[in-house]
Amino acid sequence: MYRFLPLSYSYLHALKLGCTSSHRSLRFMETIQQRSQSLKELLLKAWRERWSDVQWSTHMKRILPPGVSGDAYKLTDIILTQAFVGPNPNSLMLSYLKHIIVSQVVSHTAVLSTIIEYETVCITRPYCMRGLLEILNGCINRINCQGSMEECLTLCQSFLQVIHWLLHSITLMLDKMPDMRDLQVMASNLDIISEILRITCTSRVNKLLLFVAKLEDKATWTEIEETVSSIRTTLFAIQSQQSQEQPTRSKLTDEIQSGSSQLDQFLSAPRTTHASQGANKKDKGERTTESIRERLERSLQEVLRLAQLDSSPSPCSNSLELKTMSSCIGVMTFMEAALNVTGDLQPFVDQLLLVEQLQNLPRASVYLELCQASLLGLIDLPDTCEELKWLAFTFIKLPQILARMKQSPSPRDSTDSALHFISCFEQLLRFNVLIDQADTKHNCDCMQQLLQQCSKLGLITENQLRELLAARSATRRAPVQSRSSGHGSHESPQQLPNSTLVIRAEPTSTSILKKWDMDYSKNPDELLGVLGHMMSGKSFELIIAVLATTGKLKKFTAKLIKFNEQACKQTQAEVTKGSQVRAALFDISFLMLCHIAQLYGTEMVTSNGGDSFFETWVQQCIPDDNGAKPLGSFPAVEPSKGDVLLSQYHSGMDIKTMQARWNEVIDTMPYIMQEVLFAWENGATNVDQIQKLIDNVASKLCCLPICCVAWLCSHIAVLASTERNRALSLLQIICSHQASSQLGVPLQIYDNERNAMMQIIIRKMCSTSPVTNPMAKTSRDVPSLPPATPATQVLSSVFAEIMDKGCVDRRTLALVDQLITCGGVLWFCRGVVLEICSLHCKNDLTMAVEVAFALFQVDIEQLTLTLTRKVLPRILADPLNFEKLSNPRGHALARLTVWCIAATLTNHTSSRDSKCKESPFRLLRGRKRPRMDLDREDSSVLKDEARPSKIRRLLSVGDEDNATSTLTGSVNYSTGFLVAQTLQQLNEPFPRALVSLFQLFSSLMSSSMIGPRTEFVISFMTEIIHCSEHIASGVLQFAPITMMSQMLNTSSGQFLLDLALAIGRVDSVVARRLAAKALCHNKTGRF
Incomplete structure (x- = not known):
């Protein structure tokens, strides 16, 4: 019983406190009501005694508590209510309102929210409407808010609602004006509204405020679009109604027609206005003569443009003026044609559009680079298979790529897409030596066939096709025999190119x-x-x-x-x-x-996800680019079945095809080869018997020797060098054997073709390993690293060669691939960065960034992860590297980083949009690799990050891969990002790298020392915000809120506006609040 006494007392005490707080709230409300009534009485007294603005302000502040806004007492609503008592506004009351707005006694949010409550005043009291428009015109370019982020975002929403109120007022006036008498006043109000809309949409800060509000309040923006559509429909109806003649009219019809005619006259009458009202005085002399209709149309168009608000033009330059080709597009084309020819079109098109946007390239130049790279690939071909790949890419896939790019408008110019193609092909014809070499090598007219394929897709017209072919004929130096590509040609396939x-x-x-x-x-x-x-x-x-x-x-x-x-x-x-x-x-x-x-x-x-025999066999047995498969993956068979087949092969008996299950026969071949090899090694058989056995095996089916070679390649891979002689000899016997089938007429018809394909497959299998490569009897046209030259010097010479030539050929690309394989992605990435940092001239750095980005395309994801998680943190942490970060080198390095991040993010998006089951980052040089291989490579690349770093902890956050406490804390504090992140999202390598990089940037920005490192962060953010909306939002979502808030508070000018726009586009309420606060607090960029 006594145990519950304290609880009872505490409960009573809490009840007493609740009663006290309720009493306090009631008293507070009574105080507000009393002071609101006092303000009303003071306002009436000021009007009766005709006080000046200063007198009114002095007496008003005696009623308001110090530091309290008039919004709490609805001061704006009180004044407007008293000002609009009659049909005409009280000018003295309006002057009082203007004074407290300028003196910031009331907020702009309260003023705008109060104005939009007068929905029908535009038609009931047009003179009062003019008073509201004067108030709105006075504060439209001075809108600001010094409150919290929530208050700033509320101001943006109120601003957007005012735009909707203005448009709604236009709709009401156009509908009711034919029945009204005060047409002159309402027409003048329409003119003022159109001017307010124009002024609002010409101020970049106002447009940014409205854009943030549009993202936050999508319902209001939808209503605005519908209202704009309704206004345009009404204007068109008024104009079309006036143009139609009606011969028979009643009296009522005459009155309506008279009102409509008068309205149309007011709307169409020219009005001379200043070209920039409310702007600088020096611009007042410029006058324009426009009708209200024209001004309304222009204002409505400006309002709709708020939806496509873009950042300022990118300062990025490209090196097209310095060289003839873009090395990046050349490398991408080589990889697409040679390594990823089976891939979907859209990911490659997305990458091309990204390069176009990042490097600020004209669309015609992108088309030209694609065509040039394709022709270069046609000239530099190693074998027939590669030739067919390139020909199919050039004449089938390339026109489809051009057609797909045509569907995406160019962000740089808005000219007709047909002109881009004409400009591209006209410039391509200037490279007559390149085209002549391609024609000579393939014995065909390459330009004719390419242009004909483009014409079939509607990229060029028939007249343009004839003109381009005529221009090609005039520049051809080594004419080739023209061969028809149509189906009407009677030449045999052997004679056709x-x-x-x-x-x-x-x-x-x-x-x-x-x-x-x-x-x-x-x-x-x-x-x-x-x-x-x-x-x-x-x-x-x-x-x-x-x-x-x-x-x-x-x-x-x-x-x-x-x-x-x-x-x-x-x-x-x-x-x-x-x-x-x-x-x-x-x-x-x-x-x-x-x-x-x-x-x-x-x-x-x-x-295809099936479990068929061949799918299982090819995964377990056939050697691929990664080498031979392990012996344990080969299927196990019963020795009795293997012995039966082995005896049949030894005796030369035919296999009874009616009883054969060919999948079981295939599975038995490794057992037979194992037994034969064991018998030979132990002297139980000789070469002649083995030769006879191989003859019998090869005479059954051509797929049987392939299965034998697959097992031998795997077996040789696990043998010591001293134990390979018999196995290599057995492999040599199989590779040098050719025999005809003995299974009947149906197979004998295609013996030569099947044997030829069998030999090609066997040679390819042998070429996958250095040990069995001599059996392939083919010389691979692949460059090798010089044995006596250090890899660093090779990398420097390759980089300098590409800088000098301006393009990358097949051999150079293969050499780069070998450098990455030999030295690793960390060594290669660090070497390329050092090559960039060794330059000084701005033009050289521009070209070097393009070359580095082109080389990184070989393995873009791994190199991007290495750059962001290993190379950059070490450069930023070491004071000795400050010289490398000084501009323009630091800005070039920041640009390369952003380009790599953008390319990786674009690959992510393309994979998600194409609904692929596997990420494109599982692609290694055109071939897929499993997730476990990628994770193993990640750990091998970044394995030394697990060691404790002696660098200051402040600067080593981004340099530690297993900084579990740091990243785990970031995951738990997921709301610290602009967009809340889940644990699953941050466990992915790419998001984790971005989080680590932004943590490093945040520590640098919070440091008291300003130098090349902070300048590098600013350059990085500058490049990010000039990327596309998707790229900027996808990267900035991992940025810490504190870092973004600090950058917004310390920035100014155009950079602040672009940064606020980029942050506001991030799909997060926190991001929009940050952007709204930065824009509302920004006074310097607006006055």
Whole structure:
């Protein structure tokens, strides 16, 4: 009982406190009401005694408590209520209101909120409306707020509501003016409203305030758009009604027509006004003669432009005036054509548009760079397969890329897109030596075929096509024999150039895919005929090159896998001929799929998500660019089945095709090779017997030697150098063997084609390893690093060569790839940054940034992560590197950083928009890699970050990858970012790198020392805010609120306005509040 006494006393005490607080609130409300009444009485007394503004202000301040605004007592509403008692406004009362607005007794938020309450005053009391417009015109360019962020954002919303109120007033006046008598006054009010709208939309600060309000209050902006549309409809209706003649009119119709006619006269009458009312006095002399209708139309257009508010023009320059080509677009084109030819168009187009925006390139120049790089690729080709890839890219995919870019308007110029193409091709014709070399190498008219493909897509007209071809004929130095690319040519395929065959193969490949939708299970002979015809000559390489370029290769391989899977299974009541056809179908489809996997990557045959036999086999067995597969991944078989097949191969017996399950035969081949190799090593067999065995194996199906070579490559990879002799000899026997099939007529028809493809596949498998590469009997045209030259000198010479040439060819790109593989991304990134920092001239730095960005395209994500998490923090932390950060070197380094971040973020967005299952960052030089490999590379690149750093903790936040406490604290304090981040988002490498970089910047900005480091941060932010809206918002969402608030408070001028715009675009209430506060507190940039 006694235990609850304190609780009872505390409860009573709390109840007593609650009663006391309620009494205090009641007393406070009574005080407000009393003082509001006192202000009303004082206002009436001032009006009766005709006090001046100063007298009124002096007596008013005796009633208001010190430091309290008049908003608490609704002073603006009190004055306007008394001023609008009659049909005409009380000028003395309005003068009192103007005085307290200027003296900041009341806030602009209260004034604007009170004005919009008079919804119908524009038609009921037009003279009072003019008084409101005068008040609004007086404070429209002086709007500010010194309160909190919430109050500033409320002011922006009130400002937007005033714009809606003005537009709504226009709508009411246009609807009611034909029935009103005071047309002159209302027409004058329309003129004033249009002028207020024009003044509002010509002030950049006002536009930014309204833009922030539009993002916050989307409902009001929607109403504004609807109101603008209604006004335009009304103006058009008035004009069209006046232009129509009505021969028969009643009396009522005459009155209505008379009012409408008079309204149209007022709207169309020219009015002479100053070109810039309210601006500087020196501009008052310029006059314009416009009608109210024209001014209204122009004002409405300015209001709608608030939705597309852009930052100031980017100060970024490009090096097109210094060299003839953009190295960045050249590298991107080489990678797209050679390594990522099967990729979707849109990610590549997005990257091109990003480069155009970052480097401030004209659209015609981007088109020209694409065409130039494509022609360079046609000249520098290593083999036939690469030639077909480039031809398909140049004549099929390139026109589609140009057409896709045409759909996105150029941010730099708004000229007709057709003019961009004409300008591009006219400039391209000036490179007649380049075009002549391409024509000579491929024995065709490259420009004619390219222009014809562009004409088919509607990029140029027929007349423009003829003019460009005539201009090409005039500049051609080495004319080639013109060969028709149409289907009406009677030349044999062997006589036609590859470019013509590629163009012809496009409709053929489409028709093949349509035909393969049929069910061939009942008629496999027809399917075998189609597959066999495809293997003749270069038909198969042409078809898959076109399918890869058009993005249909996965669909093609899915159908081949389906056919291969059906051929694995034995059908009921199968006759001998049917079983032989099934064996032939299995063999040919297996060879085709292997060839596709080697040319375009195993993901082309495994990304369909199936569990078929071939998809499983190619993932477990076939060697790829990363080397041979581990022996443990090969399927295990029963020794009894293997011994049966081994005895058949030794004796030369034919395999009974009616009983064969070819997937089991394939799985048995590693066991057979293991037994043969074991017997040879132990002296149980000799070379002649092995040769006979291999002859028997190769005579069955051409896919069987491929399976043998796949296992041998994996087996040799795990053997010591002294134990490889017998295995290499066995591999040599298989590689040098060619035999015809013994399974019947259906396979003998295509023996040469199947054996040729088998040899190509085997040589490709052997070339994946340095140990087995001599068996490939092919010389790879790939440059190698000089053995006696340090890698740093090679990098410097490559960088200088690209700077001098202005473009990157295939050999240089391959050399860069080897440098990255040899030295690692950290060494390569640091070396490129040092090359940039060693320059001094601004033009050289501009070109160096473009070259570095081009080289980083080889592995953009890893190099971006390394740059932001390793290289930059170390440069910023070391005082000895301050010279490298001094401008213009520091600004160039900041530009490179922003460009890399933008490219990485664009890849993220393209992957999400294209609904890919895997991120594009799993792509390594055109080939996908699993997530575990990427994580392992991340840890290997940044493994030394786990060690404690001796650098000051303040500057080492961004230099530590496993700074768990720092990043974990950031995750827990997710509201400290402009956009709240989740733990899952911050666990991704790229967002984590941005968070770490901004933490470093925040520590630098909070430091009391101003120098090159803080200037580098400013340069970084300057480059970020001049990127596109998507890029700027995607990066700034990870910025700390304290850092952004500090930068806004210490900035001024155009940089402040652009920074506020970029922050306001971030999809966050906190970001909009920060932007609103910065704009409202900014007086210097507005007066």
